[in-house]
Amino acid sequence: MPASPPSGSPAPLSLSQIETRFRNRIWRGDALGASDDPVISSGFQGLDKELPGGGWPTRNLTELLLPTEGLGEIRLLSYALEEITRSERNILLIAPPYIPYMHAWAHLGVDGRHIVMVRACKPAERLWTLEQGIRSAAFGTIIGWLPEASQQATRKLQILSRTAASLVFLFRPARARFEPSAAPLRILLSPVRGHSHTLSLYLLKRRGAPFVLPIRIPLPQAAVFSRSAELKSPLIHSYC
Amino acid sequence: MLWIALYFPALSLDWIERRFPEALIPAIGVTVRKGNQTCIQQANKPAQARGVMAGQPLASALAVFPDLVIMEQDPREEGKALQQAVYAALRFTPNIAVQNNGLIAEVSGSLKLFGSLKNLCQSLNRVVTAQGLQLSAGIAPTATAAWLLARSAQQGTVINGKGEEFRILLDALPVGLLESVQPHLEVIRGIGCKTLADLRRLPRSGVARRFGPDLPVELDRAYGDSPDPQKWFEAPEDFQQKIKMMGLVENTELLLVPAQRMVEQMCGWLALRHAAVSAFSFVLHHEYSLRQHHKFTSVNIRLSEQSSDPAHLMLLLREHLERTKIVAPVCELELTADEIAAGADGNLELFPTMQSETTSLNRFIEKLSSRLGPEAITGLKVVSDHRPEYSQRLELSGTGGLNPFSKRETNSQIIPPESPRPAWLREIPLELKVQRGRPVYESPLKLLAGPERIEAGWWNDAAIARDYFIAENNQGQLLWIYREHNPVEKDKGNKGGNWYLQGLFG
Structure with missing residues (x-):
């Protein structure tokens, strides 16, 4: 390490100088990647800490691998979605597997008036719709359910996402974890046995050092879940 | 003032050629009657490649290439093609004068909008060429000069006579381009006048006396020495x-x-x-x-x-x-x-605003519904009802229907926030199998919470009476299931009705 550069010839830059000069463009392999792209907090401290930039990245594709629906995937995104609708931006749902129940979404703080839903059955149509959604400036978040996607398709979506100031989430089946993907952030969701309202997240891929341990996050839940003796106190709405 | 003139040298051919798909253009010759002889006036490239030339009598052309497609010159169709070119060019300036086989556009007011003269001229050429016309262009501070320059230019090129340069360019042009010279062309060439500069050197009064007063006036207009009024193209009321x-x-x-x-x-x-x-x-x-x-x-x-x-x-x-x-x-x-x-x-905006977001949402909806059909894209409208099936309505995106920024009636929250509702609903509830008295979905279910009784809808023949439970299966899915509650059957000893899966806690 040349601590004192020899006079006369231009001094070769030291590693730390290079790092300061090209900040944001290079990162050390052992550090968590940082980027200039704005992020939206996921609302879970444990998760934010491990995500590059400290939240869901905009201008990038985020892949969420889901073994099956109904694990709490919407509650995982709910803080970000709430944030988006609060700033009067729209959410695009492409080919969701079920119908969103607006009362539940409203309880999570998501304003249903900002939700646009597209039904597209064929994979090609889903991809096309995703592309159009990302290209359009109308949406703050685009969530697509894409069971089959080739590497080229995800690459195309990632390149498109670089130009859009929105969050782009892809829900894909868990078996896709072994397929290559161009998304810079890939997270596998899985339930925690015995804890109904906890989700464990495996960061399969992120910018920066890999993180092997699962992150456990408690999901937001309605008050009735937290009551202990649930089955004993029936709630009855009867309107006759 | 700044003028761009577009000249269509092959208009009589272009209007025919552009009716064909590009790959299928045959050899075409346009004929014109000269006295009692019919001559080829213009021949397109495939015809020229076969040896057909402009000026040839029709008989010789057919002798050279018998399969030639022959069309008589049609001034009406040419006029129509010209008018369509003018329509397309109107995007760049409202001031356009139609000429014989061309148009002159006054563009000084459009320079700023299109960035620069170069950009403007390029986009104008591109748009008019896309109409299927071959053109040459001239730029000059006077309309007549621009027109003369355009006619002297090679096909597909632009002569730029911006500023004072145009006078020098005009000086070198052949006299034959001037309209008022045409009847006297032989004489003027005979006295040794070849270019406009030669013509200007002649005594003005003599020229006017011998060749008529129009000739010096046309020259003056071209050089900007006398005013040059133009008759603008007027567009009809409807398109x-x-x-x-x-x-x-x-x-x-x-x-x-x-x-x-x-x-x-x-x-x-x-x-x-x-x-x-x-x-x-x-x-x-x-x-x-x-x-x-x-x-x-x-x-x-x-x-x-x-x-x-x-x-x-x-x-x-x-x-x-x-x-x-x-x-x-x-x-x-x-x-x-x-x-x-x-x-x-709308105006171009520097930052995305609510207005531009609405615009892009509308465009997005239009684009999607024109490809996937209008029923593919929906919004969801909340309805005050306890029955899950009736508590929301898909709202079609038809014109103006789906507008997230419109003030809809506020969602009256009749469902208290403490009663849990799943994020996903099945379109039709799925009947669950029962194993040893326990409902099964993928695996036997464990009931976590409930029952919550929902009993409503007797007023419109869709009455429901259900006990809702929250259940979990082995895969960790949280499910919203219900059992039909039928007091009559219960009395018979049949404990409860069938189990159904209605939603998932996403």
């Missing part, structure tokens, strides 16, 4: 254009090129009126035949928000055309602006 197809087209792809031309024309016309279109129709006329009854197929397109952007309109038209079945060969196309609204597109 309707037809394009005939040479040959019968059964393929949508081949319709796109003429369709694009017509859309460009419509946008030029809209720009002149400072308006935008909110509904337009594209009609495919079929060839008349006794066997089929379809005289035409009409594609009507209604925009949720007015637009005068050719790319956007073309995109919509393309999506609609791709879904249109062509029942019979098409011989003519027609484009009509059905409804126009005042005011063009």
